[in-house]
Amino acid sequence: MLWLAIRVPRLALEIHSRAYPESLPLALAEHAGANATVLLCNAAAHDCGVRPGMSIASASALRGNLCVVGRDLPAERCAVERIAASLLSFTPQVSLAGPAELVLEIGASLVLFRGIGRLRRAIAGNLGKLGYSFRMACAPTPQAALWFARAGITACITRADELPASLKGVPVTVLDSPEPAAALQRFGIKSIGDCAALPRAGLARRLGQHLLDEIDRALGLLPDPRPTYALPDHFDSRLSLPAPATQTGILLIAGKRLCIELCSYLSASSQGAQQLHWTLHHERRNTTRLVMDLASISRDADHLLVLLRERLASTTLEHPVIALGLACTRRQPLSFATRALLQEQVSQSAAADRLLDRLRARLGPAAIKGLEQQMDHRPEHAWRVCSLGTGRKTPAAMSNGVRRPLWLLEKPGMLQERQSVPWHEGPLTLIAGPERIECGWWDRQPAIRDYFIARDARNAVLWIYRERIPGGRWFLHGYFS
Numbered sequence: 001m002l003w004l005a006i007r008v009p010r011l012a013l014e015i016h017s018r019a020y021p022e023s024l025p026l027a028l029a030e031h032a033g034a035n036a037t038v039l040l041c042n043a044a045a046h047d048c049g050v051r052p053g054m055s056i057a058s059a060s061a062l063r064g065n066l067c068v069v070g071r072d073l074p075a076e077r078c079a080v081e082r083i084a085a086s087l088l089s090f091t092p093q094v095s096l097a098g099p100a101e102l103v104l105e106i107g108a109s110l111v112l113f114r115g116i117g118r119l120r121r122a123i124a125g126n127l128g129k130l131g132y133s134f135r136m137a138c139a140p141t142p143q144a145a146l147w148f149a150r151a152g153i154t155a156c157i158t159r160a161d162e163l164p165a166s167l168k169g170v171p172v173t174v175l176d177s178p179e180p181a182a183a184l185q186r187f188g189i190k191s192i193g194d195c196a197a198l199p200r201a202g203l204a205r206r207l208g209q210h211l212l213d214e215i216d217r218a219l220g221l222l223p224d225p226r227p228t229y230a231l232p233d234h235f236d237s238r239l240s241l242p243a244p245a246t247q248t249g250i251l252l253i254a255g256k257r258l259c260i261e262l263c264s265y266l267s268a269s270s271q272g273a274q275q276l277h278w279t280l281h282h283e284r285r286n287t288t289r290l291v292m293d294l295a296s297i298s299r300d301a302d303h304l305l306v307l308l309r310e311r312l313a314s315t316t317l318e319h320p321v322i323a324l325g326l327a328c329t330r331r332q333p334l335s336f337a338t339r340a341l342l343q344e345q346v347s348q349s350a351a352a353d354r355l356l357d358r359l360r361a362r363l364g365p366a367a368i369k370g371l372e373q374q375m376d377h378r379p380e381h382a383w384r385v386c387s388l389g390t391g392r393k394t395p396a397a398m399s400n401g402v403r404r405p406l407w408l409l410e411k412p413g414m415l416q417e418r419q420s421v422p423w424h425e426g427p428l429t430l431i432a433g434p435e436r437i438e439c440g441w442w443d444r445q446p447a448i449r450d451y452f453i454a455r456d457a458r459n460a461v462l463w464i465y466r467e468r469i470p471g472g473r474w475f476l477h478g479y480f481s
Contacts (some may be wrong), residue, residue, distance in 0.1 A: 001105055001107045001140065002105070002106050002107040002116070002138060002139075002144040002158060003103055003104065003106070003138065003139055003140065003141060003144075003145040004100070004103070004104045004106045004119075004120070004123070004137070004138050004141060004145060005097070005101065005103050005104075005135065005138075005139070005142065005146045005148065005149040006083075006087075006101065006102045006103075006123070006127070006134050006136050007098075007100060007101045007134065007135045007136075007146075007149040007150060008080075008083070008100040008101075008127075008132050008133065008134050009100065009133070009134075009135065010040055010132075010133055011076055011079060011099075011100040011132065012028055012040060012071050012072075012076055012100075013026065013028040013039075013040040013041070013042065013078070014132050014438075015072070015075050015076060015079045015239075016028070016069045016139060016238075016240060016241075016242045017042050017131075017132025017239045017242070018130070018132070018198070018239075018257055018435055019254065020044070021250075022043065022044065024041065024042075024044060024067055024242065024243075025043050025044040025045035025047075025048055025050065025063050025065065025066045025067065026041065026042045026044070026045055026066075026067045026068075026069065026242055026349075027040070027041045027042075027043075027050055027056070027059055027066055027067070027069075028040040028041070028066050028067070028068075028069055028070075028071060028100075029068055029070055029071070030070070030090065031070055031071070031072055031244075033283050033404065035055070035207050036052045036055070036056045036068075036070075036380065037054065037055055037056065038050060038051065038052050038053065038056065038059050039052060040052060041059075041073065042236060042442055045059070045063065045066060045293075048062050048063040048066070049062045049063075050062055050063065051068065059246065061300075061339060067242045067243050069242050072240070074317075075240065076099060076100070077099075077428065078097060078237075078238075079104065080099070080100060080377070081096070081100075081229070081232075082100055082104060082130075082237060082261050082265075083127070083130065083132065083264045083435060084096060084229040085229075085231055085232070085261075085264060085268060086126055086127075086130060086260075086261060086264030087102065087126070087264075087269045088105060088112070088229070088231055088268035089124065089126075089267040090104065090109055090119065090122065090123055090126075091104050091106050091108065091109045092228075093105040093165060093226075093228050094228065094229045095226035095227055095228060095229060096227075096229055096442055097142070097146055097226070098146075099106045099152075101115075101146060101149070103142040103145060103146060103226060104123075105142075105210060106119060110114040110287075113296055113377065116138065116156065120136060120138075120156075121330070123136070124136065127285075130257060130261065130264075131257050132262055135149045135150075135152055135154070136149060136154060137154055137155045137156070138155065138156045138157060138479060139155060139157045139163065139166075140157065140158065140159065140160045140162075140163065140220060140225060141163070141217065141218055141219070141220045141264055142178070142224055142226055143214065143217040143218035143222070143224055144157070144163055144167060144218040144219070144220075146174070146192035147167065147174040147192070148168050148335070148416070150168065150173075150174040150347075151170050151171055151173075151174050153170065154320045154470065160220050161346075163218070163220065164219060167192045167193065167196075167218060167219070168191060168192060168193030168196075169191055169192075169193060170191060170192045170193075171192075171379045172184045172189060172191060172192060172194075173185075173193055173194055174192075175211070176214055176308070177210070177211075179363075180208070180210075180211045181201045183206070183207055184207070187213055191298060192215065193380070194432070195211075195215065195410070200212055202416060216244075218377070225363055226312040231268055231269055234327070234328070234329070235261075235262055235266075235326075235327065235328045236325070236326075236327040236328075237256045237258055237261055237262070237325065237327075238281075238323055238324070238326075239257060239258055239323060239324050239325070240322065240323045240326040241254060241289070241321065241322055241323060241324070244320030244321065244322050245317075245320060245321045246317055246320050246321075248309075248312040248313065248315070248317065251308075251312060251321060251324055252281070252305065252308065252309055252312070254302070255278075255308045255326075256305050257307060258324065258326040259301040259304045259305050259308070259326070260301045261326075262276075262299075262301070262304070262326060263299045263300065263301040263304070264302065264327055264472065265328075266299035266328075266331065267299060269331070270333060270334060270335035271297075271331040271332060271333055271334055272297030272298050272299045272331065272332055272333075272413070273294060273297060273298055273299060273304070273328045273330070273331055274293070274294055274297050274327065274330040274331060274332050275291065275292065275293050275294065275326070275328070275330035276291070276292040276304065276307075276327075276328060277289065277290075277291055277292075277325075277326070277327040277329060277338070278290040278291075278292070278308065278311075278324070278325070278326055279324070279325035279326075280317075280321045280322060280324060280325075281321065281322055281323040281324070281325065282319040282320065282322065283320065283322050286317045288315070288317075288321075290308075290311055290315065291365070292307055292308075292311065292357075292360070292361060292365075293360070293365065294307075294353075294357055295352075295353040295354075295356040295357050295360075296350065296353040297314055297332045298336055298353075298357075303357070303415075304356060306358065306361075307357055307361040308361075310358055310361035310362040311361045311362075313362070314362060314363075314364070317354070319480065328380055330446070334428075335339060351386060356368060369385045370385070371383050371384070371386065372384050372385075372386040372387050373387065376439075377437050377439050377447075378439060378440055378445075378447045379404065379408055379436065379477060379478070380408070381440075401455065403432070403480075404463070405478035405479055405480045405481075406478075406480075406481065407478055407479045407480075407481065408463075408477060408478040409476065409477060409478060410466075412475040412477045413474060413475060413476045414474070414475055414476075415428075415464065415473075415474040415475060415476055416474075417474055422454065422464060422466075422474040423440060424456050424464075424476060425456060425457065425458070426457035426458075427457070428454040428455065428456055428462065429454060429456075430452045430453070430454050430456045431453050431454065431455055431461075432452065432453035433450065433452030433453055434450035434451060434452055435450070435451040435452075436449075436450055436451075436468075437449050437450075437451065437465075438468070448467065448468045448469060449465040449466065449467060449468060450465060450466050450468055451463065451464070452464050452465065452475070453466040453480070460479065461479070461480035462476055462478070462479060462480070463477050463479065463480065464476050464477065465477055465478075
């Protein structure tokens with residue numbers, strides 16, 4: 001087995017900073033009190049002289065527009081779980097190891113990703129898109145991989161017999177419990193190698209057996225089972241903004257992160273989104289909800305972000321937004337078309353669906369409708385307006401293989417008749433027909449007609465009919481393209 005440990009050391013800050021431009025100076029404090037101190041700061045605040053341990057008052061004096069946010073432990077937990085969900089597309093065995101740590105069993109994924117180097121680069125790219133900085137290390141045991149990641153050592157050890165020598169220089173500050181680590185440092189023990197050289201019996205009496213067990217788990221001498229993270233049944237994520245936003249461009253930064261999280265979740269579950277629910281949270285105001293139905297299921301983050309951009313462009317923000325939420329309530333299994341078969345038709349269909357999605361996002365859900373065929377031989381009753389993508393096809397028995405036009409007139413227009421020949425800016429030549437329709441008696445709208453395909457003097461192809469009653473007249477009902 002081979003384990004990959006990931007540590008996100010600046011998670012408490014990055015759950016806020018990844019939703020805002022990097023140019024914004026941002027500092028994280030333990031609480032919002034007047035005597036609070038800076039725990040972490042981003043690069044923009046660091047360039048202004050802000051440092052961890054500095055009082056918030058002093059930091060604000062260095063930069064007037066410094067944005068200070070308080071630590072949010074529930075949000076940190078949710079962020080770690082969303083990272084775990086995104087990593088399930090690389091391996092089915094992901095475990096939460098700490099407040100900002102995860103371990104992955106990657107031995108079974110090496111063949112799929114063609115080597116550990118490619119796999120690590122793929123995972124690094126995924127975490128980078130989510131907006132997190134991280135440390136990564138590989139080892140044959142999860143405990144050893146965690147130690148390397150905590151120490152900032154980008155190790156990649158694949159053999160268990162290499163662990164004793166590799167762990168010698170790791171500082172004792174990587175231990176799970178801070179009390180034994182502090183005691184060892186008081187004794188002058190600085191590294192795991194120095195600790196392992198001490199008599200085990202005396203070390204257990206002074207610091208407890210759990211310290212020896214942790215070292216043995218790291219060396220692979222004791223089993224180290226890890227609970228596997230289970231993907232939640234529903235995706236519902238929220239990203240808080242460091243400051244109220246009044247411009248849609250700021251929301252797109254947060255929206256991009258949420259789209260990537262959603263698509264990682266969908267990839268892990270082998271599904272695609274069919275409907276998105278965006279929520280704009282306002283301070284002491286009702287939320288603004290944006291519902292987007294997709295013409296076809298998708299898990300393309302770029303496409304979903306384009307739809308959000310189109311929708312926000314036509315949305316007026318009456319109140320500042322303090323957080324952005326995304327939920328996916330309707331999902332479907334995503335089937336993959338075989339590249340060798342009908343790939344051109346699949347690409348054309350996907351392009352058409354994306355165009356429909358963009359039009360609905362830009363013009364509103366009610367602007368784009370679909371057509372549904374009905375079980376009725378009368379052309380004017382053979383269809384109805386429906387929601388896009390919900391229409392059903394007419395059974396073959398209703399059409400009888402007869403050619404019908406797509407363009408029907410709202411009301412049939414009467415044609416002139418000269419010597420039993422219908423005229424429409426000239427005599428019409430009948431080229432096909434008749435198609436006889438005799439129905440509608442049940443709803444008192446009878447249609448007793450003979451339909452013909454005709455061509456006029458300008459070679460336009462028309463769809464006309466004649467009433468099958470004494471003195472029946474000719475009517476124009478549609479055009480063929």
